[in-house]
Amino acid sequence: MKKRILLFLLISTTISSMSKAQVLDGGNPAVQAALGDALVEQSPLANFFQRRTPMMDKLLRDHLKDDDGIERHYVGAEIGSAYEYEEFKPGKVFYREEFLGDFYYRHNAYNSEIELRRSNVKEAKQEALIKNKEVSLKDFKGREMRFLSFTTKKGKTKEAYLTKLVDGEKYNLYHRLVVKFTEAKPAANSMVNPTPSRFSHFVEFYTKEKESDNIEQIPLKTGKFLKMFGKKKEGLQELIKKEKLDLETEKDLVLVFNFLNR
Numbered sequence: 001m002k003k004r005i006l007l008f009l010l011i012s013t014t015i016s017s018m019s020k021a022q023v024l025d026g027g028n029p030a031v032q033a034a035l036g037d038a039l040v041e042q043s044p045l046a047n048f049f050q051r052r053t054p055m056m057d058k059l060l061r062d063h064l065k066d067d068d069g070i071e072r073h074y075v076g077a078e079i080g081s082a083y084e085y086e087e088f089k090p091g092k093v094f095y096r097e098e099f100l101g102d103f104y105y106r107h108n109a110y111n112s113e114i115e116l117r118r119s120n121v122k123e124a125k126q127e128a129l130i131k132n133k134e135v136s137l138k139d140f141k142g143r144e145m146r147f148l149s150f151t152t153k154k155g156k157t158k159e160a161y162l163t164k165l166v167d168g169e170k171y172n173l174y175h176r177l178v179v180k181f182t183e184a185k186p187a188a189n190s191m192v193n194p195t196p197s198r199f200s201h202f203v204e205f206y207t208k209e210k211e212s213d214n215i216e217q218i219p220l221k222t223g224k225f226l227k228m229f230g231k232k233k234e235g236l237q238e239l240i241k242k243e244k245l246d247l248e249t250e251k252d253l254v255l256v257f258n259f260l261n262r
Contacts, residue, residue, distance in 0.1 A: 077181060080199030082110035084177050088120050089140040096134055105129070105137060107145070109179040110199065112160045114145070131159070139163065150174075150206050150215035162206060162215070165254055168261030174206040174215065175250060205253055220247045232260060 088104035093116075104120040107113075114129040114137055129137060131147040139145055144164045151157055166173035184197035205218045219225050222240065225247055226233045239245065239259055245252040 077199045078184065078196035080179075080201070082108050082179055082181075082199050084109055088115075088117055090120075091140060092138040093129065094136045094138065103137075105139075107161060107177070109161070109177040109201075110181060112147075114161065148174075148215060150176075151217065152204075153217045153219060165250065166257040166261070168210075168257060170210055170261045171257055172208045172210075173253065173257040174208070176204040176206060178202040178204055203248075203250075205250075207257070218247075218253075222247060229260060235259070 084107040086106070088106045091103055091105040093100045093103055101118075104117045104124075106115050108115060112131075116127045116129055117124040118127075129135060133146060133148055135147070137145045144167075145161050146164070147159060148162050149157060149159050150162065160176055162174040162176050164172060165175050178201070180200050180202065182195075182198050182200065185195040187194040205220070206215050207218050208215045219228060226236055229236060236256065236259065239256065240247070243252075243255065245256060247253055247256070
């Protein structure tokens with residue numbers, strides 16, 4: 001049973017410059033044979049598919065030929081990384097409460113994808129974790145990562161991997177790493193330097209009340225934050241002032257949510 005579930009959770013990723021996203025065809029006889037008795041259409045994990053990395057997207061978009069006639073591929077950004085950590089870290093994969101195994105992972109925050117290996121060697125086959133809220137990864141710090149829907153401060157609904165920092169009786173606190181890509185810009189003239197392409201990292205924080213299904217972005221300005229948690233405004237205000245807390249700092253925000261959960 002565990003092997004069958006694991007088959008649904010993991011997808012092989014071909015690292016090729018000409019790879020294209022594919023959707024697994026549950027009606028294909030060859031696919032059905034590979035899955036055995038598992039019924040893809042009835043599985044909550046049926047929508048698994050291969051994904052391109054941002055490097056692949058960039059490769060396909062920027063296939064260049066220079067004046068010297070040599071074809072060159074520009075892969076990735078000149079500055080920064082799409083990943084939270086470039087190296088693979090040890091982690092544990094779960095389906096609901098069932099432990100599926102130990103893996104090595106790295107979080108591609110630009111594509112919102114978790115890449116997996118069964119061993120930490122370069123030759124190891126690379127796979128990707130299916131994007132389903134029933135599936136979670138316990139990271140190398142022991143924190144739960146899960147693909148979830150949430151609402152931004154602009155009221156937009158999005159999906160991405162969130163890391164749970166606080167699992168409280170009243171409130172949960174989540175961390176989200178946002179990676180944005182900026183294209184390179186050539187120099188406008190000889191007096192101006194060209195701008196290199198880059199990946200930039202940003203951090204957002206989200207919360208969910210235990211009685212609610214909604215995960216909302218937390219405003220990090222003190223006034224708006226206190227308004228969001230109006231019932232404990234006075235106590236929060238005193239705590240932030242006394243401890244000189246910075247709401248944009250993860251460790252300080254964890255202290256605030258521990259207070260909110262009392």
